[in-house]
Amino acid sequence: MALARAAGRLRHQPGMCCNGPVDRTDAPPRADDSAPPEPTEAPELPPVPAWLDEPTGERALAWAAARTDETMSAFTDDVDYLRLTQDLQEILDSPDRIPAVTEAADMVYNFWTDAAHPRGVWRRTTWASYAAGAPSRPPRPDDASATEWEVLLDLDAERRRRGRDLAWVGAQVLQTGPLAGRRALVSLSDGGTDATFTEEFDLEERRFLDATEGGFRKPLSKGTLTWGADGDTCLLSDDFGAGSLSPAGLPRQARRLRRGQAPRDAEVLITGASDAIVTRASCDAWGRTWLMSMGGLGDTRVWWLPDDATVPAGQKAARRALAADGENVPADAIRIEAPPSASIGVGAQWLTIQLREPWEVAGRRYEPGMLLGAPLSQWLHGERDGLEVLFAPTSSSFLSAATWTRHHLVLTVLDDVAGRLEVCTPPSRWESEAGEHAADRRQWRHHWIDLTGAAHRPSEAEAAAAPDPTELRPGRPLLEVTAQAVRQRDTDYLFISASGWTTPPTLTLARLTEVGEVTGMSVLRQAPARFDARGVRVSQHVAVSADGTRVPYFQIGRPRAGADAGTGDGGTTSVPAASTPGAESQTRGASPGPTLLYGYGAFGTSQTPCYQPLTGKAWLERGGTYVVACTRGGGEYGPGWHLAGTARERHRVVEDFAAVARSLIHRGVTSAGQLVVHGASAGGLLAGEMLTCHPELIGGAIAEAPLLDLERYTRLLTGAMWRSEFGNPDDPDDWETMRPLSPFHALVPGREYPPLLLLTSTADDRVHPAHARAMAYRMRALGLAVGYVEQTEGGHAGTAISAQRAATTALIHAFAWRAATRRHRRDR
Incomplete structure (x- = not known):
């Protein structure tokens, strides 16, 4: 298990201290660049072998182990990654945590x-x-x-x-x-x-x-x-x-x-x-x-x-x-x-x-x-x-x-x-x-x-x-x-x-x-503070989705020169009346920087403010900006907000997420090359949808325990219970709207995509690891940049012990930082 080996390797290095709403400045996106690309006649996508479906099949495990070692080899000799892993494990194991009872x-x-x-x-x-x-x-x-x-x-x-x-x-x-x-x-x-x-x-x-x-x-x-x-x-x-x-x-x-x-x-x-x-x-x-x-x-x-x-x-x-x-x-x-x-x-x-x-x-x-x-x-x-x-x-x-x-x-x-x-x-x-x-x-x-x-x-x-x-x-x-x-x-x-x-x-x-x-x-x-939050400001903003819906998002980070100033946890929140779209950027003179955008958008689950010490230590202390989108499909505004992003309306979730990305870019918080999206489970699907539907808006994507093959998900493990959420692929009308959003099917040979990091677990008996395996296999066959890490335990949560969680979290943020900074340097 590569992440466990990395954590163990660290422990043997003495002395290492390691490790819904209106946006006045965001015009509604044009119809021609807001919707997922329509399927077109294109070269046939590379086939994926059936043996990848066997969770513990010998050939599948050997393939997963080889891909995991390839991905981890780029990080396990990185002193900053090792230090961060140790820092995060110290937070997870700190004796003064609140014992929940x-x-x-x-x-x-x-x-x-x-x-x-x-x-x-x-x-x-x-x-x-x-x-x-x-x-x-x-x-x-x-x-x-x-x-x-x-x-x-x-x-x-x-x-x-x-x-x-x-x-x-x-x-x-x-x-x-x-x-x-x-x-x-x-x-x-x-x-x-x-x-x-x-x-x-x-x-x-x-x-x-x-x-x-x-x-x-x-x-x-x-x-x-x-x-x-x-x-x-x-x-x-x-x-x-x-x-x-x-x-x-x-x-x-x-x-x-x-x-x-x-x-x-x-x-x-x-x-x-x-x-x-x-x-x-x-x-x-x-x-x-x-x-x-x-x-x-x-x-x-x-x-x-x-x-x-x-x-x-x-x-x-x-x-x-x-x-x-x-x-x-x-x-x-x-x-x-x-x-x-x-x-x-x-x-x-x-x-x-x-x-x-x-x-x-x-x-x-x-x-x-x-x-x-x-x-x-x-x-x-x-x-x-x-x-x-x-x-x-x-x-x-x-x-x-x-x-x-x-x-x-x-x-x-x-x-x-x-x-x-x-x-x-x-x-x-x-x-x-x-x-x-x-x-x-x-x-x-x-x-x-x-x-x-x-x-x-x-x-x-x-x-x-x-x-x-x-x-x-x-x-x-x-x-x-x-x-x-x-x-x-x-x-x-x-x-x-x-x-x-x-x-x-x-x-x-x-x-x-x-x-x-x-x-x-x-x-x-x-609980005591777990990361240095001095100068970190918190605010809540709104973006305008393709259909004019106002989508809120939280922004946490230290303002860079000229960047917009939010507040602390006395931040902001609410859905004001619509204001004039297309106004000039509020952040004239801002210095865009690495930004990690998280989303989920499913099952009526709300993304609420909460203390995230691992993200604070791994991302905010390094100078990154962290953003959490409250897209439709979630529960932030009740049943209607959830239902508006389900089944044949699933595309609204992607449009909302893309609108938040555009808002961040337009406001000068980040640039397309410096923006990395992250999601887990249904959020992993959203990260995959952003990768395939809007690669021009992001510099990288991270998908944990992701649902990526919408054609077969109802026949894999517990997927049958999610039909009302994502649609029924056996219904031709449903599949017509689902196929452009299925990351596994939406890849286009010859098209350029930002790098993707996939994380899954052999022991995940909720979202089958075949989703991530097949996506990685197909992207590799297309010559695309994809990292793949498969744990042998941890289940759907992906981690079983704090050392594993610390190493996984460090990997996610190290990958995001590299993607945000390297692509930005290249674009410049």
């Missing part, structure tokens, strides 16, 4: 990696001990209040014991019954794959329970094993044999397994239709059982299963259900009436429904993006008059997440892609308060949580600087905030985390009062 049975749990434990240790401590370690510095050896951790599982030792390349996936500690806090279900994988195995773990004896002891187990598969309502039952979805897996390779049947019972004898809770993508069962914090079947992305049905429901059991019942084409649930199960595209949530007594499409119910119409709430019991019994609108989106704001505490609903709202928190309190919590008017008692209360103090505000000099008409709402804090219920079953405590592009994360514990106000907020941890 979850609470269970009055203890807090954390999974931790460091130089001594590269695979990690699972550990726990008491609340008092965890709080004693605040705020940010590691405790002194003589400090009696130092945090004390009890190590439950050493994954490095377990790896040696089993002789397997184990990677941590997660653990679920039992929270109810006599075994609460004494048992857990621990999930691991082989090398970071999506396929996992789960085994019951004794927390007191610190060991896995054998099946002969009645321990719960799930073999390696893409299914799940979770606790039922008590410690004697589990809910299992798995590969149960013939017909039990969906076209995407995911389970289509879920069963309730009792302690000591064989899976073949378990109760059959739900069986999805033969074309369903995945089917599962789960138990909520209050002990209720829920069933779910997903026919595709945006097509989900949910049922509540009463405790006294009659449920068939045994192998005959299971096989009979799997043999049927249709969906099968117990007769007593009650389906939650809601659009199949909606997201369903439950609290102790309330149901929430977040809409992605218009919905009419009980004579009223509700719009996409709305969050609706209703008393759960009444809804289950068919009453529809208690539905309340808890959140309604605006042109700039969208509900990103919602989490219940015992008595409150906490919303994370994106307001022009910056986060804020709102607490919604149901009327039952305060309706009896003295002094409340009777007419108001049925209304939910709403409180904002003020986190503006967590972000840097612009200095007087920055505030007095000449305004840039492309910026959005200058001076407003740009934050990523998250809220997580500590123990939603019976408390109103929250973990609140906040960070910005140059502001390290702060972890706070807060308590909500009966009326939803915050009290007792205290800082548990505050």
